[in-house]
Structures are given as structure tokens and as C-alpha cells.
Amino acid sequence: MPATPDLQCIELTKDFSDFRAVDQVSFDVPPGSFFSILGPSGCGKTTLLRMIAGFQFPTSGDLKIKGKSMIGVGPNKRPVSMVFQHLALFPMMNIGENVGFGLRQRGVNKTEIKQRVERVLDRVGLPGITERQVSQLSGGQKQRVAIARCMVLEPDVLLLDEPLGALDLKLREHMKIELKSLQSAFNTTFVYITHDQSEALVMSDKIAVMNKGRFDQIGTARELYYDPNSAFVAGFVGDANRFEGKITAVNGDAVTMVTDNGSHLKACTITERVTKGQHVQIFIRPEAIQLTLEAVADADEYTIESVLFNGANSLAILRDPATGDLLNVTLPQTGAFLGLGKGDRVYARWEPEQARCYPGEGR
Amino acid sequence: MTSDRSKLGFYLLLAPLLLWLVLLIILPHIGLFFVSISEKVGVREYETGLGNYAVFFNEPLYWRTFARTAIMSISTTALTLILGFPIAYYIAKMTRGRTKTTLFLMCLIPFWVSELVRTFGWMILLRETGIVSNALQYLGLTAGPVEFLYNDAAIMVGLVYTSILFMIVPLVTTLDSLDDSMIEAGYDLGGTGVSILREIIIPHAIPGIVSGCIVVFMLSLGNYLTPILLGGKDSLWFTGLIYTQFITRFNWELGSAFGFLLLALSSGIVFVGLKLSRQTLSETMGR
Numbered sequence: 001m002p003a004t005p006d007l008q009c010i011e012l013t014k015d016f017s018d019f020r021a022v023d024q025v026s027f028d029v030p031p032g033s034f035f036s037i038l039g040p041s042g043c044g045k046t047t048l049l050r051m052i053a054g055f056q057f058p059t060s061g062d063l064k065i066k067g068k069s070m071i072g073v074g075p076n077k078r079p080v081s082m083v084f085q086h087l088a089l090f091p092m093m094n095i096g097e098n099v100g101f102g103l104r105q106r107g108v109n110k111t112e113i114k115q116r117v118e119r120v121l122d123r124v125g126l127p128g129i130t131e132r133q134v135s136q137l138s139g140g141q142k143q144r145v146a147i148a149r150c151m152v153l154e155p156d157v158l159l160l161d162e163p164l165g166a167l168d169l170k171l172r173e174h175m176k177i178e179l180k181s182l183q184s185a186f187n188t189t190f191v192y193i194t195h196d197q198s199e200a201l202v203m204s205d206k207i208a209v210m211n212k213g214r215f216d217q218i219g220t221a222r223e224l225y226y227d228p229n230s231a232f233v234a235g236f237v238g239d240a241n242r243f244e245g246k247i248t249a250v251n252g253d254a255v256t257m258v259t260d261n262g263s264h265l266k267a268c269t270i271t272e273r274v275t276k277g278q279h280v281q282i283f284i285r286p287e288a289i290q291l292t293l294e295a296v297a298d299a300d301e302y303t304i305e306s307v308l309f310n311g312a313n314s315l316a317i318l319r320d321p322a323t324g325d326l327l328n329v330t331l332p333q334t335g336a337f338l339g340l341g342k343g344d345r346v347y348a349r350w351e352p353e354q355a356r357c358y359p360g361e362g363r
Numbered sequence: 364m365t366s367d368r369s370k371l372g373f374y375l376l377l378a379p380l381l382l383w384l385v386l387l388i389i390l391p392h393i394g395l396f397f398v399s400i401s402e403k404v405g406v407r408e409y410e411t412g413l414g415n416y417a418v419f420f421n422e423p424l425y426w427r428t429f430a431r432t433a434i435m436s437i438s439t440t441a442l443t444l445i446l447g448f449p450i451a452y453y454i455a456k457m458t459r460g461r462t463k464t465t466l467f468l469m470c471l472i473p474f475w476v477s478e479l480v481r482t483f484g485w486m487i488l489l490r491e492t493g494i495v496s497n498a499l500q501y502l503g504l505t506a507g508p509v510e511f512l513y514n515d516a517a518i519m520v521g522l523v524y525t526s527i528l529f530m531i532v533p534l535v536t537t538l539d540s541l542d543d544s545m546i547e548a549g550y551d552l553g554g555t556g557v558s559i560l561r562e563i564i565i566p567h568a569i570p571g572i573v574s575g576c577i578v579v580f581m582l583s584l585g586n587y588l589t590p591i592l593l594g595g596k597d598s599l600w601f602t603g604l605i606y607t608q609f610i611t612r613f614n615w616e617l618g619s620a621f622g623f624l625l626l627a628l629s630s631g632i633v634f635v636g637l638k639l640s641r642q643t644l645s646e647t648m649g650r
Contacts, residue, residue, distance in 0.1 A: 053547075053551060054550075055547055055550075074550070075547070075550045075551050076550045076552075076554055076555060080551075081551060082547075082548070084544045084547070084548055086542065086544060088542060088544040088545050088547070088548035090545060090548075090549075090563055091567075092562075092563065093562075093566075101549070101552050101554070102552035102553050104558075105552060105553040105554045105558055106553055150552070153552065
């Protein structure tokens with residue numbers, strides 16, 4: 001029998017007066033794992049997190065932490081702690097008082113508070129800063145203090161509400177790695193919500209992709225990237241070229257589609273069977289497209305519309321001369337494509353398995 | 364050239380402020396000060412001395428009234444804070460948008476009429492033949508009419524009512540600036556309502572509390588109408604004493620001395636209050 005999940009949501013629903021923010025969400029988070037909820041703004045992820053923290057109560061469904069139902073339990077009585085989006089460190093207290101706040105509420109005696117505060121600050125790599133004021137810390141240090149303030153209480157689950165959003169890019173990249181290592185050092189369950197897919201992909205053991213109050217897919221980063229089970233996930237996780245059109249031929253999993261402009265594209269279906277004439281959309285990742293300068297078998301001819309140079313992530317935008325359809329392709333930085341410029345002729349092809357076809361109109 | 368012109372512009376802009384300070388505040392006070400240190404020895408004969416101040420300390424009625432005014436004003440300030448804080452908290456933190464504006468406006472509306480009218484309003488409510496007294500009789504709670512006016516409680520009611528807006532406004536402003544997530548973080552870390560109020564909300568609101576208290580204290584101390592009307596002729600308010608010296612007794616010398624003592628008292632108490640709350644005047648007023 002598997003261990004009791006640290007956090008368990010069962011058909012959790014939250015209705016506001018005029019709309020449903022969270023719609024029958026169910027998931028388990030096993031102990032010691034890093035679970036991310038990824039979704040665009042307004043998808044209900046913050047409401048979900050606030051329900052777990054206890055600031056909002058679900059309309060229906062159940063929420064269990066270590067097997068105990070948390071319905072009707074206030075935020076100050078739950079074994080969860082939250083790192084707020086803007087951290088919410090108390091400016092009226094110094095760092096030691098900030099980190100010790102939770103322990104003081106529990107009535108722990110002063111000498112023990114001091115020891116535990118120093119120990120946890122040591123663990124997050126900030127020894128000896130108890131006397132400093134919040135305003136004297138850098139962004140990354142505040143981040144770590146906010147985590148220390150929660151971790152000193154040894155919560156069963158640590159909730160993080162997009163805490164990296166306010167940091168600059170370099171620091172954000174650095175903090176991603178640090179958060180992950182802090183999580184494994186403390187061996188505490190982290191539930192992390194973000195709209196930034198790279199944060200979720202890099203750090204998480206499991207990711208739930210949330211859209212319009214529902215979980216579209218729960219899986220590891222690889223599963224979401226390689227096996228998205230819906231058009232939304234395919235479009236939201238990673239970059240993708242998206243085409244809409246009608247099916248012209250079906251052969252098992254392999255299909256051929258014609259776009260509204262008349263491009264014929266090969267793809268494969270994963271989830272649902274499609275029939276000829278059905279409206280579908282297909283997604284092809286820019287990095288899955290093979291670019292050549294010479295014509296090769298089953299490659300199509302394109303002209304370069306523009307080159308967006310961004311170091312290793314450089315993109316070329318190709319135009320199909322016959323139909324005008326645009327295609328984004330990652331430029332391999334092997335040197336072969338260094339001289340490409342607007343108007344040059346190139347050839348592009350992809351494996352049909354890399355192009356995923358989903359039935360239905362887009363967005 | 365340009366620097367001369369910009370200097371001229373600077374002084375022109377400064378002129379109204381300087382005129383206001385010098386003509387309306389500094390000059391009258393200098394005048395009052397000289398009046399207060401001149402003792403009348405005969406008809407149109409004056410000597411310089413501190414005799415007027417000595418009168419104050421030698422006459423128990425004067426300094427007792429002085430102390431009573433100070434204590435009543437401090438109590439008014441405390442009461443206003445206790446009543447105003449929950450109201451301000453409700454307006455700042457529990458309401459949004461239109462409700463907030465409406466509630467704020469409702470605090471403001473009584474101030475559209477003069478203080479005199481507002482105080483008479485209270486008299487209509489509290490007097491022997493007033494609404495409260497009649498209501499109590501109608502309900503059978505009292506046998507005969509009850510006089511609520513002309514006591515210290517009536518003065519307090521009037522003073523709190525007159526000054527509560529000046530407590531609510533700075534409190535709403537400071538409480539508004541407290542991020543909701545601070546309060547949520549407090550709860551999340553296991554805090555109770557009381558400990559969050561004590562450790563997070565009040566420390567954050569201290570500048571607003573202090574500036575509100577200073578304003579309310581000054582207003583109560585310097586109030587003349589409310590104590591006289593609601594407290595009757597025995598109200599014994601220090602401003603009333605000053606008024607009597609100037610207008611009834613025509614003793615400008617003693618009146619001026621009383622004026623300076625009142626100034627010293629209010630400055631002294633505000634100073635002590637700031638020291639006790641570890642705030643500076645620039646911090647609280649600069650907001």
C-alpha cells in the first residue's frame with residue numbers, strides 16, 4: 001500500500017457569485033515531492049492554492065492533508081505554510097523576529113526559538129542575519145528568508161505562490177536551482193504555482209496543467225512536453241507552431257491535414273480518432289523541425305521571412321511560398337545556418353510522430 | 364540673469380507662506396507674550412514681570428481646570444482611538460470600491476454643517492425634554508425625565524463625535540497601505556486575531572495612530588463650543604477660562620498667560636506622546 005499522500009484534493013470545487021473558479025479538481029501529492037500547478041493567469045490556480053492554505057473554503061469536494069480533512073479548519077490551524085507572491089515579510093520586525101513569528105505563536109520558549117531560527121537560517125545559507133532589517137536584504141535573500149520563515153514550523157506541505165515572479169531573469173534562473181535543492185534538502189512537499197512553464201519544467205517532479213478551473217493533464221515534465229493530451233497543453237507547455245485545418249486522409253494514427261491556406265501537413269493523432277473532413281489543429285515544436293539547405297526527400301521548400309537571433313534559442317520564421325503559411329523553426333547553432341538571411345531558400349521536414357493532431361476548433 | 368530671476372521666483376513663491384507664518388502666527392504670539400508678561404499696577408500703568416503666571420499657580424481653580432482639561436482631552440483621544448480603529452479597519456480592509464467610498468463619505472457628511480449645529484443636535488438628543496429621555500420614558504425604563512446634558516460624559520460624547528473623523532482619516536490611510544498578504548501571512552504562520560493585531564497591524568499603523576491622536580488631542584484641548592454647550596456653565600474647560608479673561612473680565616494680561624500655558628501644555632503632552640510611541644513628528648506628519 002502506498003504511503004498516505006501529503007496532500008489530497010477530491011473533486012474540489014469553488015464557485016464565486018458569477019463563475020466557477022475551480023472545477024472538480026482531484027489530485028494527490030506524495031510525500032517529499034515537488035508538485036507544480038501551471039496555468040495562464042485567471043485559470044484558478046491561485047484560488048486553488050488559497051483553498052489549500054485555508055484562506056478560501058471550497059464550495060464542494062474534500063481536501064486532505066496527511067489524510068485529515070481540512071474542511072472548516074482555519075489557515076492558522078493547518079499544517080501548511082505559504083510563501084506569498086510578494087513574500088509578505090513583516091517590515092516592522094527584523095529577520096530573526098520574522099522567522100521566529102510562527103514559533104512565538106506556538107508558545108515555544110525564547111531560547112529554543114533563537115536556536116531554531118538560527119538553525120533554519122543556516123540551512124537556507126544565511127547564517128548570522130537575525131539582527132538585520134528586511135529592507136537590508138537583496139531579492140534572493142528575502143526569498144530564502146521567506147522560505148525559512150515557513151520551514152522553521154516544519155509544515156507538512158509548503159505552498160509557493162509564484163514567488164520568483166518579482167525577480168530579475170538571472171536571479172530567477174539561479175533561484176530555480178536553489179529552490180529545487182532546498183526542497184530536496186528539507187525533504188518537504190512543495191506545491192508551487194506558476195504561469196512560467198520553464199519554472200515548472202525545471203523544478204517539478206509532477207506538473208498539473210490547469211485551464212479554466214480544470215486540470216487538463218497531470219504528469220512529469222517529460223510527459224507534458226512529449227505527450228500532451230490536449231490542444232491546450234500542447235500549446236501552453238513549450239513552444240509550438242499551430243495550424244488549423246481539415247483532415248484529408250486518415251491512415252491509422254497518421255493523418256494528413258490541409259490548412260485553410262492550402263498547405264498539406266502530415267501529423268499523428270494520440271488521443272481521439274479523427275475522421276476525414278473533421279476540423280483539427282496540429283502542433284509542431286520548432287525544435288522538432290529539421291532544417292536543410294539542400295532539397296531532401298519529403299522536405300518542403302520555404303523562404304526565410306526573418307531570423308530572430310537569441311543565442312542558443314535563435315528562431316527562423318519560414319514562409320511557405322505557395323500558401324503563405326508561417327512556420328517557426330529553431331536554428332541549430334552548429335554553424336551551418338550562420339549566414340541565413342531574409343529571402344534565402346531552405347528546406348524543412350519533420351517526423352509525422354512529432355506533429356500532434358487534436359480534434360476541434362482552436363482556443 | 365537666470366539665476367537672479369529664478370531666485371526672485373523662489374522668493375515670490377515663498378512669500379505667502381512667510382507672510383502667513385509671520386503675520387498670523389509669529390507676530391500675534393510675540394504680542395501675546397509681551398502682554399502676558401506685563402502686570403497691571405495702576406490705570407494704564409504696567410510693569411514687566413511673571414505675576415500673571417504666578418496667579419495661575421497660586422489659584423487652585425485655574426490649575427485644576429488646566430489639569431482637568433488635559434486629562435479629559437487625553438481620555439477623549441483614547442476613546443476616539445478605541446472607537447475609530449475598528450471603523451477605520453473596517454473601511455480600509457473589509458470593504459472595496461463603492462462601499463468604501465460611501466462609508467468614508469458617511470463619516471464626512473456630519474462635517475458639512477457647522478460644529479455649532481452638530482452640537483445643538485446632541486443637545487436635542489440629550490436634554491431633559493430630549494429624544495433619549497422621552498424614549499426611555501415611553502419604554503417605561505424611567506419614571507420621570509432624565510437630564511443627560513451638563514456632565515462630563517456629555518462633554519466626552521460631544522468631543523469624540525467632533526473629532527473622530529480626524530482619527531479615522533489617517534488610520535484608514537495607513538491601514539490601506541498594509542498589504543493584505545501580511546495579515547494572511549500572519550494567519551498562515553499560526554497567528555491569532557489578537558497576536559496579528561498586536562504584532563503586525565498596530566506596529567504598521569503606529570504613524571497613523573500617532574498623527575490621529577495628536578490632531579484629536581489638539582482639537583479637544585482647544586475646543587470651546589462643545590464643552591460650554593454640552594457641559595453647561597460648570598464645564599470648567601481651560602479655553603473657557605481664557606475666554607472669560609479676555610471677554611468678560613477684560614484681563615488680557617492673564618488671558619495671554621493662560622494662552623501660553625495652554626500652548627506649553629499641548630506641546631509638552633505631544634512631545635511625551637511621541638517619545639512614548641518612539642515616533643518623530645516628521646515621520647507621523649510627513650505621511
